[in-house]
Each structure stands twice: as C-alpha cells, then as structure tokens.
Amino acid sequence: VSRTTFIRVGWLIDGSGRPARPDVLLKVEAGLIAGLEEGGEGASHPAERPLLDLAGRTIIPGLVDAHVHLFMSPTSQEDVRRGQLASSYQALEPVMAGQAAALLRAGVLAARDGGDYGGFSLRFRDERLPGTGLRLASPGRAWHVPGRYGRLIGRPPQPDLGLAGSIRAGAAGLDHVKLVNSGLNSLAQFGRLTRPQFSPAELRAAVTAAGESGLQVMVHANGPEPVASAVRAGCRSIEHGFFMGRDCLKLMADLGCVWVPTAVTMQGLSETLPPGDPRAGVARLNLEAQLEQLALARDLGVRVACGSDSGSLGVVHGRSLAQEMALFVRAGFGLEEAVAAASALGAELLGLDGDLGRLTPGRPATFLVFEGPPAGLLQRLGRPERILLRGRPLSFPGDSPPDQPV
Numbered sequence: 001v002s003r004t005t006f007i008r009v010g011w012l013i014d015g016s017g018r019p020a021r022p023d024v025l026l027k028v029e030a031g032l033i034a035g036l037e038e039g040g041e042g043a044s045h046p047a048e049r050p051l052l053d054l055a056g057r058t059i060i061p062g063l064v065d066a067h068v069h070l071f072m073s074p075t076s077q078e079d080v081r082r083g084q085l086a087s088s089y090q091a092l093e094p095v096m097a098g099q100a101a102a103l104l105r106a107g108v109l110a111a112r113d114g115g116d117y118g119g120f121s122l123r124f125r126d127e128r129l130p131g132t133g134l135r136l137a138s139p140g141r142a143w144h145v146p147g148r149y150g151r152l153i154g155r156p157p158q159p160d161l162g163l164a165g166s167i168r169a170g171a172a173g174l175d176h177v178k179l180v181n182s183g184l185n186s187l188a189q190f191g192r193l194t195r196p197q198f199s200p201a202e203l204r205a206a207v208t209a210a211g212e213s214g215l216q217v218m219v220h221a222n223g224p225e226p227v228a229s230a231v232r233a234g235c236r237s238i239e240h241g242f243f244m245g246r247d248c249l250k251l252m253a254d255l256g257c258v259w260v261p262t263a264v265t266m267q268g269l270s271e272t273l274p275p276g277d278p279r280a281g282v283a284r285l286n287l288e289a290q291l292e293q294l295a296l297a298r299d300l301g302v303r304v305a306c307g308s309d310s311g312s313l314g315v316v317h318g319r320s321l322a323q324e325m326a327l328f329v330r331a332g333f334g335l336e337e338a339v340a341a342a343s344a345l346g347a348e349l350l351g352l353d354g355d356l357g358r359l360t361p362g363r364p365a366t367f368l369v370f371e372g373p374p375a376g377l378l379q380r381l382g383r384p385e386r387i388l389l390r391g392r393p394l395s396f397p398g399d400s401p402p403d404q405p406v
C-alpha cells in the first residue's frame with residue numbers, strides 16, 4: 001500500500017550545490033519524494049493526510065563520508081593505539097560497532113572505507129551493517145609496496161602476481177580498490193615529499209585489473225609525482241593530495257578525477273598532540289597549505305568530496321565530517337557547496353547516486369533535520385535533530401520513540 005504524506009520544511013538544501021530554498025512542501029509516496037513545491041506555507045495539501053511540520057528547520061541529504069577507517073580509533077591513548085595495530089576481528093568488532101553508531105548519529109548514512117590490515121571492515125559490512133541504515137563501501141585491504149607506508153591499512157602485492165595480478169586474485173566482494181602511492185606527511189619537516197610507491201605502468205595495469213571486476217581505484221597520494229601518476233593512470237579519486245600543487249589540480253579537473261583532501265586530519269593532529277609539541281605546529285602549517293589548495297581547486301573546477309579519514313589521531317567518526325565541511329567553508333566554499341561535497345558527490349563515488357545524496361523528485365526522502373535556518377547549520381551539523389530514511393524516522397537503541405509519525 002503506498003501511503004502519501006506531506007512534509008513542510010523551513011529550508012531545503014538539496015545536495016546539488018544550489019542555494020537553500022525556503023518554505024518547501026515535500027510530497028512523499030512509498031518513501032520517495034513524489035513532489036516538491038516551493039512556497040509551502042501557502043500551498044494546499046489534502047487535510048486528511050498526515051503532515052510533518054518542520055517549519056523553522058533546515059533539511060539536507062543524508063551525509064556521505066568519502067574516507068573513513070572503521071577499524072581504527074581516533075583516541076590518543078597509547079595502549080589502545082598500539083593494541084589496534086595487531087588485533088583480531090573479535091577484539092575490534094565492538095569498536096567498529098561503536099564507530100558505526102557514531103557515524104549514524106552524526107547523520108553519516110554511507111561511508112567509503114580506506115582499508116585495514118585484516119579486511120575487518122569488509123566482514124563487518126556483511127555481518128553487522130545490514131538493516132542499520134549505514135552503508136559501507138570497503139576495499140578490504142589496501143595495497144602498498146613492501147617496506148613502504150601502508151602496513152596498518154593493507155598488504156603488499158604477492159611477488160609472483162604483481163600488483164595487477166594480486167588485484168585480480170582478490171577482487172571478489174570488494175566495493176573498490178585502495179592503493180597507497182606515497183608516504184605519510186612528515187610532522188618533523190613541513191612539506192617533505194616522498195617517492196611514489198608504484199610505477200606509472202603498474203598503476204595503469206592496476207586500474208585496468210580493477211575495472212575488469214567493475215571496481216574503481218582510490219589512491220592515497222601526497223606530493224606532485226605520486227598524485228600525477230595516479231591521476232594519469234585513471235584512478236577515480238586522490239586521497240589527501242597534500243602538496244600536490246597547481247599542475248596536479250589542473251590535471252584532475254581536466255581528467256575528472258575526484259579529490260578527497262581530508263584536511264581535518266591536520267586539525268585533529270594539531271588539537272590532539274600535546275601543546276608545544278613541534279609536530280602540532282607542522283600539522284597546523286599542513287592544514288593551512290591544504291586550505292590554500294582547496295581554494296585553488298574550487299577556482300579550477302576540481303570535483304572535491306568531503307572525507308574525514310576518521311580513525312586518524314584526533315579524527316572522530318561522525319562529527320569529523322562536519323568539521324571537514326566547516327574547513328571547506330573556511331577555504332571559500334559556499335555552505336550548499338560543502339553539503340554537495342559531503343552528499344551528492346560522495347554518493348556518486350560510492351555508486352549510491354540514485355539512493356542517497358540529493359533531495360529531488362524520484363529519489364528517497366532520506367534526510368537530516370536541523371533546528372533553525374541554514375545560517376546556523378555549520379554549528380549544528382554533527383548533531384542532527386532527527387534522521388529520516390525513506391520517509392521513516394531512524395531511531396537508535398535507548399532513544400525514546402519519535403513524537404511525530406511520518
């Protein structure tokens with residue numbers, strides 16, 4: 001039985017990047033947006049139909065975090081950070097459950113994982129996430145060159161198979177492929193660059209091998225050379241991209257490669273390291289340099305998605321996506337553009353475009369509700385007042401039932 005309901009909304013941000021629209025009446029049928037009428041206050045609706053009144057409130061699409069690590073805790077407790085470097089699935093399952101719940105509470109309804117050494121997020125995706133409202137896209141384990149950065153989130157290719165052969169052998173059940181093509185950013189020396197891990201030929205073969213299984217490739221890369229070779233090879237997205245420079249941004253704009261800058265990682269580090277620690281100072285410089293690149297990317301027309309790298313030191317699952325969106329705004333993005341970068345573009349990256357990320361007729365009535373007008377949204381972002389999934393309220397264990405049925 002298809003039920004029709006009407007929802008009156010104070011302000012609607014639809015995920016496309018266009019300005020917020022005041023006073024909208026949504027018609028919802030069987031969980032989908034069937035109609036969208038501006039000037040909702042004066043608009044008529046059949047009196048016998050239920051009306052959810054969200055006047056004075058702003059709605060935005062459910063959020064998508066384009067880069068998380070579900071297995072890793074953002075804590076600064078040394079014993080926990082050491083312990084999670086070599087834990088079993090059983091030990092990390094409750095940790096992942098807590099972090100998945102934190103994502104949902106912050107309105108993150110889908111996330112793209114960047115990998116873990118045990119492929120734990122893949123198993124968690126299948127065993128624990130169905131029915132929760134959270135969608136997770138997982139690469140299982142990332143690929144890195146032996147002896148280079150990446151052991152925490154992946155493994156080296158099998159020597160006899162090489163990178164492309166290893167990707168072919170391990171593609172079953174994955175949502176995407178994750179490669180590590182540079183080192184981490186130095187916190188000892190500002191702007192120190194690292195060599196690419198894979199050759200351009202290896203990267204091209206890897207993208208081809210992934211494509212044979214219908215998978216796209218997300219690449220961890222910092223600095224001009226590691227980024228440029230991954231973009232030229234046809235990867236879908238560059239993760240981090242610190243210090244890549246203008247030429248790389250131009251190349252990404254030309255080739256349609258998506259950038260996920262994870263600027264909040266540097267904010268997390270600078271706020272979590274002890275005050276006076278010189279590494280915190282370098283992290284702050286890294287952040288400022290990344291915000292300059294973000295402003296340039298916007299000018300050049302690069303498609304930029306919000307991803308937090310949650311699980312990094314001081315980067316908390318859920319609310320860190322709101323912090324990343326605030327950094328986009330600090331770099332010159334409009335509020336609606338930041339919402340688009342954390343919804344529509346993320347949904348595209350995850351292949352969930354028809355289901356999540358935009359509030360337009362024909363798509364699900366899946367959205368977050370915040371008190372007040374868009375002007376106050378950035379301060380409230382990490383804590384939606386309520387979440388609707390296909391027109392139905394999402395409730396959490398221990399919460400009292402929502403007061404208004406939809």
Ligand SMILES: [Zn+2]
Nearest residue numbers: 067069114309
């Ligand atoms: Zn990561």
